[in-house]
Amino acid sequence: EAQVTQNPRYLITVTGKKLTVTCSQNMNHEYMSWYRQDPGLGLRQIYYSMNVEVTDKGDVPEGYKVSRKEKRNFPLILESPSPNQTSLYFCASLSRDRGSGYTFGSGTRLTVV
Amino acid sequence: AQSVTQLGSHVSVSEGALVLLRCNYSSSVPPYLFWYVQYPNQGLQLLLKYTSAATLVKGINGFEAEFKKSETSFHLTKPSAHMSDAAEYFCAVGTTGNQFYFGTGTSLTVIP
Numbered sequence: 001e002a003q004v005t006q007n008p009r010y011l012i013t014v015t016g017k018k019l020t021v022t023c024s025q026n027m028n029h030e031y032m033s034w035y036r037q038d039p040g041l042g043l044r045q046i047y048y049s050m051n052v053e054v055t056d057k058g059d060v061p062e063g064y065k066v067s068r069k070e071k072r073n074f075p076l077i078l079e080s081p082s083p084n085q086t087s088l089y090f091c092a093s094l095s096r097d098r099g100s101g102y103t104f105g106s107g108t109r110l111t112v113v
Numbered sequence: 114a115q116s117v118t119q120l121g122s123h124v125s126v127s128e129g130a131l132v133l134l135r136c137n138y139s140s141s142v143p144p145y146l147f148w149y150v151q152y153p154n155q156g157l158q159l160l161l162k163y164t165s166a167a168t169l170v171k172g173i174n175g176f177e178a179e180f181k182k183s184e185t186s187f188h189l190t191k192p193s194a195h196m197s198d199a200a201e202y203f204c205a206v207g208t209t210g211n212q213f214y215f216g217t218g219t220s221l222t223v224i225p
Contacts, residue, residue, distance in 0.1 A: 042217035
C-alpha cells in the first residue's frame with residue numbers, strides 16, 4: 001500500500017530535550033515536506049526537500065532541522081524543543097505529477113512541557 | 114504568491130441537508146485545486162482535485178466541487194449530509210512548481 005509513515009503518533013517531551021520525528025514514504029517520491037497544524041492557522045510548511053540532499057526552508061523553519069540522506073526518509077529534528085512547538089505535525093510526499101496532490105502521513109501530536 | 118481563503122471556520126448542517134464549504138483563491142489561475150478531508154486523529158485525505166480537465170469535479174463520498182474562474186472559487190458541495198461527513202476540510206492550491214497553499218480549514222458538524 002502506498003503510504004507515508006510517521007513515528008511516533010504521540011510524543012510528550014520536556015523543554016530542551018532533542019527529539020526526532022521520523023517519516024518514510026514507499027512511493028519513490030522525490031518531493032517531501034513537513035507541515036505543522038495549529039488551530040485557526042491551518043497547515044504551515046516547515047521544511048521541504050526536492051530530492052536527496054536538497055532541502056529548503058518553508059514558512060516556519062525556526063527551531064527545526066531536517067535531513068534527506070535517502071529518498072524515502074525525511075526526518076524532522078527539534079534540537080531544543082520549546083512549548084511553542086507543541087503542535088500536530090504532518091509529513092507529506094508529492095509525485096512528479098503535481099496534480100495528484102500530496103500524500104500525508106497520519107500525523108504526530110507533539111507536546112512540549 | 115497564491116492565497117487560499119476558506120469562509121467560515123465552522124459550519125453546521127442538519128443530517129440530510131446540503132453541505133456547502135467555500136473556498137476562494139487569489140486572482141491568478143492556479144493549475145491545481147484540491148479539497149482534503151481530515152477525520153479526527155487522522156491525516157489529510159484527498160477528497161477531490163481539479164486539474165483543468167473539467168470544471169465540475171466529483172470526489173469520494175458524494176462530494177463535488179466546481180471551479181469558477183470568474184469568481185476565483187472552488188466551493189465544495191454535497192447534496193445530503195451524513196453523520197460520517199463530520200470532519201475538518203481543507204482547500205489547497207498547487208502550482209506548477211512545488212508550492213502548495215492551504216486554507217485554514219473548515220470544521221463541519223452534522224446535526225442529527
